[in-house]
Amino acid sequence: MLEQNFEKTTDIGKPDRSASGFQFPMKYPNLSEEKLFELRNIITKRGSASQTKTAYQDAVLFFIRSNAFRGDNVVEVGCYKGGLTVQYAYLCQQLGKKLHVIDYDKELLEETKKLVYELGYGNVASFYNMDYESFVSSESFPQNTIATIIDADHSYAGCLKDCNTLKKVLPSMYGVIFHDFTLRYTTWDGVGVDKAIYEVFGQHVRLYPIGFQSVCSETPTPEGAYLESNEGVIMVVPWQPADVFAQKEPPSKLRQWLVRTPILGPLLAKCCNMTDK
Numbered sequence: 001m002l003e004q005n006f007e008k009t010t011d012i013g014k015p016d017r018s019a020s021g022f023q024f025p026m027k028y029p030n031l032s033e034e035k036l037f038e039l040r041n042i043i044t045k046r047g048s049a050s051q052t053k054t055a056y057q058d059a060v061l062f063f064i065r066s067n068a069f070r071g072d073n074v075v076e077v078g079c080y081k082g083g084l085t086v087q088y089a090y091l092c093q094q095l096g097k098k099l100h101v102i103d104y105d106k107e108l109l110e111e112t113k114k115l116v117y118e119l120g121y122g123n124v125a126s127f128y129n130m131d132y133e134s135f136v137s138s139e140s141f142p143q144n145t146i147a148t149i150i151d152a153d154h155s156y157a158g159c160l161k162d163c164n165t166l167k168k169v170l171p172s173m174y175g176v177i178f179h180d181f182t183l184r185y186t187t188w189d190g191v192g193v194d195k196a197i198y199e200v201f202g203q204h205v206r207l208y209p210i211g212f213q214s215v216c217s218e219t220p221t222p223e224g225a226y227l228e229s230n231e232g233v234i235m236v237v238p239w240q241p242a243d244v245f246a247q248k249e250p251p252s253k254l255r256q257w258l259v260r261t262p263i264l265g266p267l268l269a270k271c272c273n274m275t276d277k
Protein backbone atom coordinates (compact mmCIF):
# COMPACT_ATOMS: atom_id res chain seq x y z
CA MET A 1 0.00 0.00 0.00
CA LEU A 2 2.78 2.40 0.95
CA GLU A 3 4.66 1.50 -2.20
CA GLN A 4 1.53 2.26 -4.22
CA ASN A 5 1.22 5.72 -2.64
CA PHE A 6 4.86 6.41 -3.29
CA GLU A 7 4.43 5.57 -6.98
CA LYS A 8 1.40 7.76 -7.21
CA THR A 9 2.81 10.84 -5.55
CA THR A 10 6.23 10.81 -7.09
CA ASP A 11 5.43 10.51 -10.71
CA ILE A 12 3.89 12.49 -13.45
CA GLY A 13 4.13 9.60 -15.80
CA LYS A 14 7.41 8.28 -14.46
CA PRO A 15 8.35 7.50 -10.86
CA ASP A 16 11.06 9.66 -9.42
CA ARG A 17 13.12 7.19 -7.43
CA SER A 18 16.05 9.55 -7.04
CA ALA A 19 14.01 11.72 -4.70
CA SER A 20 14.25 11.29 -0.97
CA GLY A 21 11.18 9.08 -0.75
CA PHE A 22 9.07 11.54 1.19
CA GLN A 23 5.72 9.92 1.89
CA PHE A 24 2.90 12.28 1.19
CA PRO A 25 0.86 12.77 4.35
CA MET A 26 -2.55 11.30 3.66
CA LYS A 27 -4.06 12.36 6.96
CA TYR A 28 -4.86 15.94 5.98
CA PRO A 29 -8.32 15.98 4.42
CA ASN A 30 -7.92 19.46 2.92
CA LEU A 31 -4.75 18.55 1.05
CA SER A 32 -5.93 15.93 -1.43
CA GLU A 33 -3.31 13.77 -3.08
CA GLU A 34 -5.69 13.15 -5.99
CA LYS A 35 -6.18 16.87 -6.56
CA LEU A 36 -2.43 17.51 -6.54
CA PHE A 37 -1.92 14.65 -8.95
CA GLU A 38 -4.57 16.16 -11.24
CA LEU A 39 -3.01 19.66 -11.03
CA ARG A 40 0.47 18.30 -11.71
CA ASN A 41 -0.81 16.48 -14.78
CA ILE A 42 -2.50 19.64 -16.10
CA ILE A 43 0.59 21.79 -15.68
CA THR A 44 2.84 19.13 -17.20
CA LYS A 45 0.61 18.90 -20.30
CA ARG A 46 0.75 22.69 -20.62
CA GLY A 47 4.54 22.73 -20.38
CA SER A 48 4.46 24.72 -17.13
CA ALA A 49 5.70 22.02 -14.75
CA SER A 50 8.15 22.98 -12.05
CA GLN A 51 11.69 21.65 -12.48
CA THR A 52 11.79 20.89 -8.76
CA LYS A 53 11.58 17.27 -7.60
CA THR A 54 8.22 15.93 -6.47
CA ALA A 55 9.71 15.14 -3.05
CA TYR A 56 10.62 18.83 -2.68
CA GLN A 57 7.14 19.94 -3.77
CA ASP A 58 5.47 17.53 -1.34
CA ALA A 59 7.70 18.66 1.51
CA VAL A 60 6.92 22.34 0.92
CA LEU A 61 3.17 21.67 0.77
CA PHE A 62 3.39 19.52 3.89
CA PHE A 63 5.29 22.25 5.75
CA ILE A 64 2.69 24.88 4.83
CA ARG A 65 -0.20 22.59 5.76
CA SER A 66 1.27 21.51 9.07
CA ASN A 67 2.12 25.07 10.06
CA ALA A 68 -1.00 26.71 8.64
CA PHE A 69 -2.11 27.83 12.10
CA ARG A 70 0.98 30.03 12.43
CA GLY A 71 -0.03 32.63 9.85
CA ASP A 72 -2.34 33.81 7.09
CA ASN A 73 0.02 34.15 4.15
CA VAL A 74 2.36 32.25 1.85
CA VAL A 75 4.95 34.16 -0.21
CA GLU A 76 6.53 32.71 -3.37
CA VAL A 77 9.58 34.51 -4.76
CA GLY A 78 10.32 33.30 -8.31
CA CYS A 79 7.37 31.58 -9.99
CA TYR A 80 8.71 30.82 -13.49
CA LYS A 81 5.66 29.37 -15.36
CA GLY A 82 3.57 28.73 -12.27
CA GLY A 83 4.11 24.98 -11.89
CA LEU A 84 4.34 25.29 -8.13
CA THR A 85 2.28 28.46 -7.84
CA VAL A 86 -0.96 26.65 -8.75
CA GLN A 87 -0.28 24.01 -6.11
CA TYR A 88 0.35 26.67 -3.45
CA ALA A 89 -2.79 28.51 -4.62
CA TYR A 90 -4.86 25.34 -4.34
CA LEU A 91 -3.58 24.73 -0.81
CA CYS A 92 -4.13 28.37 0.20
CA GLN A 93 -7.71 28.21 -1.07
CA GLN A 94 -8.30 25.03 0.93
CA LEU A 95 -6.84 26.61 4.06
CA GLY A 96 -8.30 30.11 3.67
CA LYS A 97 -4.86 31.74 3.29
CA LYS A 98 -3.46 34.36 0.89
CA LEU A 99 -0.74 33.66 -1.65
CA HIS A 100 1.66 36.43 -2.76
CA VAL A 101 3.57 35.70 -5.96
CA ILE A 102 6.66 37.76 -6.83
CA ASP A 103 8.72 37.65 -10.02
CA TYR A 104 10.71 40.36 -11.78
CA ASP A 105 9.98 38.83 -15.20
CA LYS A 106 6.72 40.40 -16.40
CA GLU A 107 5.94 37.76 -19.01
CA LEU A 108 6.48 34.81 -16.68
CA LEU A 109 4.42 36.47 -13.97
CA GLU A 110 1.56 37.12 -16.43
CA GLU A 111 1.69 33.53 -17.66
CA THR A 112 1.53 32.28 -14.08
CA LYS A 113 -1.33 34.61 -13.24
CA LYS A 114 -3.31 33.39 -16.25
CA LEU A 115 -2.80 29.76 -15.21
CA VAL A 116 -3.81 30.42 -11.60
CA TYR A 117 -7.00 32.23 -12.71
CA GLU A 118 -7.85 29.57 -15.30
CA LEU A 119 -7.66 26.85 -12.68
CA GLY A 120 -9.97 28.78 -10.37
CA TYR A 121 -7.59 30.02 -7.66
CA GLY A 122 -7.38 33.69 -8.63
CA ASN A 123 -9.27 34.80 -5.54
CA VAL A 124 -6.47 33.78 -3.17
CA ALA A 125 -3.47 35.03 -5.15
CA SER A 126 -1.83 38.45 -5.65
CA PHE A 127 0.93 39.05 -8.18
CA TYR A 128 3.85 41.49 -7.91
CA ASN A 129 6.16 42.32 -10.79
CA MET A 130 9.23 43.23 -8.72
CA ASP A 131 12.09 41.74 -6.74
CA TYR A 132 11.87 40.63 -3.11
CA GLU A 133 13.47 43.78 -1.73
CA SER A 134 10.83 45.98 -3.39
CA PHE A 135 8.06 43.68 -2.19
CA VAL A 136 9.28 43.92 1.40
CA SER A 137 9.27 47.73 1.13
CA SER A 138 5.80 47.78 -0.40
CA GLU A 139 2.49 48.27 1.38
CA SER A 140 1.45 44.74 0.40
CA PHE A 141 4.11 43.05 2.52
CA PRO A 142 2.23 40.65 4.86
CA GLN A 143 2.99 40.65 8.56
CA ASN A 144 2.13 37.05 9.42
CA THR A 145 3.51 34.59 6.93
CA ILE A 146 3.60 30.81 7.28
CA ALA A 147 6.38 30.38 4.71
CA THR A 148 8.40 32.46 2.27
CA ILE A 149 9.59 30.24 -0.57
CA ILE A 150 12.61 31.57 -2.45
CA ASP A 151 13.55 30.11 -5.83
CA ALA A 152 14.76 33.19 -7.68
CA ASP A 153 18.31 34.48 -8.12
CA HIS A 154 20.70 31.60 -7.34
CA SER A 155 23.88 33.61 -7.66
CA TYR A 156 25.78 34.23 -4.42
CA ALA A 157 25.37 37.99 -4.83
CA GLY A 158 21.65 37.77 -5.71
CA CYS A 159 20.83 35.38 -2.87
CA LEU A 160 22.91 37.49 -0.47
CA LYS A 161 20.68 40.45 -1.34
CA ASP A 162 17.51 38.39 -0.75
CA CYS A 163 18.88 37.03 2.56
CA ASN A 164 19.80 40.51 3.79
CA THR A 165 16.28 41.64 2.92
CA LEU A 166 14.83 38.60 4.69
CA LYS A 167 16.87 39.26 7.81
CA LYS A 168 15.12 42.60 8.30
CA VAL A 169 11.65 41.01 8.28
CA LEU A 170 12.27 37.58 9.83
CA PRO A 171 9.92 38.07 12.81
CA SER A 172 7.00 38.35 10.37
CA MET A 173 7.34 34.74 9.22
CA TYR A 174 7.69 31.20 10.56
CA GLY A 175 9.62 29.44 7.81
CA VAL A 176 11.80 30.30 4.85
CA ILE A 177 12.28 27.70 2.12
CA PHE A 178 15.18 27.90 -0.31
CA HIS A 179 15.37 25.88 -3.51
CA ASP A 180 18.64 24.94 -5.25
CA PHE A 181 20.48 25.11 -1.95
CA THR A 182 23.67 23.49 -3.28
CA LEU A 183 23.32 24.27 -6.97
CA ARG A 184 26.66 24.37 -8.77
CA TYR A 185 27.86 24.93 -12.32
CA THR A 186 30.89 23.32 -13.90
CA THR A 187 31.68 26.57 -15.69
CA TRP A 188 30.60 29.28 -13.21
CA ASP A 189 31.51 29.78 -9.57
CA GLY A 190 29.20 32.74 -8.99
CA VAL A 191 26.35 30.49 -7.82
CA GLY A 192 25.87 30.01 -4.08
CA VAL A 193 22.50 29.92 -2.32
CA ASP A 194 24.04 27.94 0.56
CA LYS A 195 27.01 30.29 0.87
CA ALA A 196 24.74 33.34 1.02
CA ILE A 197 22.51 31.77 3.69
CA TYR A 198 25.48 30.87 5.92
CA GLU A 199 27.00 34.30 5.36
CA VAL A 200 23.87 36.15 6.49
CA PHE A 201 22.39 33.80 9.10
CA GLY A 202 25.55 32.20 10.46
CA GLN A 203 27.02 28.69 10.35
CA HIS A 204 24.62 27.43 13.03
CA VAL A 205 21.40 28.42 11.33
CA ARG A 206 18.71 25.76 11.71
CA LEU A 207 18.24 24.18 8.26
CA TYR A 208 16.17 21.10 7.41
CA PRO A 209 17.06 19.46 4.08
CA ILE A 210 14.17 18.63 1.73
CA GLY A 211 13.78 17.15 -1.75
CA PHE A 212 16.56 15.48 -3.71
CA GLN A 213 19.54 14.35 -1.65
CA SER A 214 22.62 13.64 -3.72
CA VAL A 215 24.74 10.78 -2.38
CA CYS A 216 27.37 10.91 -5.11
CA SER A 217 28.32 13.23 -7.96
CA GLU A 218 25.39 13.96 -10.23
CA THR A 219 25.84 14.14 -13.97
CA PRO A 220 25.69 17.84 -14.89
CA THR A 221 22.91 19.05 -17.21
CA PRO A 222 23.92 20.22 -20.71
CA GLU A 223 24.25 23.72 -19.14
CA GLY A 224 26.74 22.32 -16.61
CA ALA A 225 24.38 22.56 -13.62
CA TYR A 226 24.35 19.97 -10.85
CA LEU A 227 23.47 19.67 -7.16
CA GLU A 228 26.43 19.17 -4.88
CA SER A 229 24.32 17.72 -2.06
CA ASN A 230 20.71 18.64 -1.31
CA GLU A 231 18.02 20.34 -3.35
CA GLY A 232 16.23 22.50 -0.81
CA VAL A 233 16.22 23.56 2.81
CA ILE A 234 13.65 24.83 5.25
CA MET A 235 14.89 27.46 7.66
CA VAL A 236 12.67 27.62 10.71
CA VAL A 237 12.79 31.12 12.04
CA PRO A 238 12.55 30.72 15.82
CA TRP A 239 16.06 29.37 16.39
CA GLN A 240 15.45 27.73 19.76
CA PRO A 241 13.57 24.40 20.01
CA ALA A 242 11.52 25.78 22.90
CA ASP A 243 10.19 28.53 20.62
CA VAL A 244 9.51 26.11 17.77
CA PHE A 245 7.60 23.59 19.84
CA ALA A 246 5.86 25.99 22.21
CA GLN A 247 3.18 26.93 19.73
CA LYS A 248 0.70 24.16 18.96
CA GLU A 249 -2.18 23.86 16.55
CA PRO A 250 -5.39 24.38 18.56
CA PRO A 251 -7.53 21.22 18.75
CA SER A 252 -10.69 21.12 16.61
CA LYS A 253 -14.10 21.81 18.16
CA LEU A 254 -15.02 18.10 17.79
CA ARG A 255 -11.90 17.06 19.63
CA GLN A 256 -12.46 19.62 22.37
CA TRP A 257 -16.03 18.36 22.82
CA LEU A 258 -14.94 14.71 22.82
CA VAL A 259 -12.19 15.31 25.32
CA ARG A 260 -14.71 16.90 27.69
CA THR A 261 -17.01 13.84 27.51
CA PRO A 262 -16.28 11.73 30.63
CA ILE A 263 -14.73 8.25 30.29
CA LEU A 264 -15.47 7.84 26.56
CA GLY A 265 -13.96 11.22 25.75
CA PRO A 266 -10.25 10.54 26.03
CA LEU A 267 -10.66 7.21 24.22
CA LEU A 268 -12.65 8.70 21.34
CA ALA A 269 -10.31 11.67 21.06
CA LYS A 270 -7.41 9.27 20.71
CA CYS A 271 -9.22 7.36 17.95
CA CYS A 272 -10.00 10.61 16.09
CA ASN A 273 -6.38 11.70 16.13
CA MET A 274 -5.79 10.84 12.46
CA THR A 275 -8.83 12.63 11.05
CA ASP A 276 -8.77 15.63 13.31
CA LYS A 277 -6.13 17.84 11.71
Ligand SMILES: C[S@@+](CC[C@H](N)C(=O)[O-])C[C@H]1O[C@@H](n2cnc3c(N)ncnc32)[C@H](O)[C@@H]1O
Binds near residue numbers: 077153
Ligand atom coordinates in the same frame (compact mmCIF):
# COMPACT_ATOMS: atom_id res chain seq x y z
C1 LIG B 1 14.14 28.80 -11.12
S1 LIG B 1 12.87 29.84 -11.62
C2 LIG B 1 11.61 29.49 -10.45
C3 LIG B 1 10.99 28.15 -10.65
C4 LIG B 1 9.70 27.94 -9.91
N1 LIG B 1 9.86 28.12 -8.48
C5 LIG B 1 9.17 26.57 -10.20
O1 LIG B 1 9.30 25.71 -9.33
O2 LIG B 1 8.67 26.35 -11.30
C6 LIG B 1 13.45 31.40 -11.11
C7 LIG B 1 12.44 32.50 -11.26
O3 LIG B 1 12.87 33.59 -10.47
C8 LIG B 1 12.76 34.80 -11.18
N2 LIG B 1 13.81 35.67 -10.62
C9 LIG B 1 15.14 35.55 -10.75
N3 LIG B 1 15.77 36.51 -10.04
C10 LIG B 1 14.80 37.25 -9.45
C11 LIG B 1 14.81 38.37 -8.59
N4 LIG B 1 15.94 38.92 -8.19
N5 LIG B 1 13.62 38.86 -8.17
C12 LIG B 1 12.46 38.30 -8.56
N6 LIG B 1 12.39 37.23 -9.37
C13 LIG B 1 13.54 36.72 -9.82
C14 LIG B 1 12.93 34.41 -12.65
O4 LIG B 1 12.27 35.34 -13.48
C15 LIG B 1 12.27 33.02 -12.67
O5 LIG B 1 10.92 33.10 -13.00
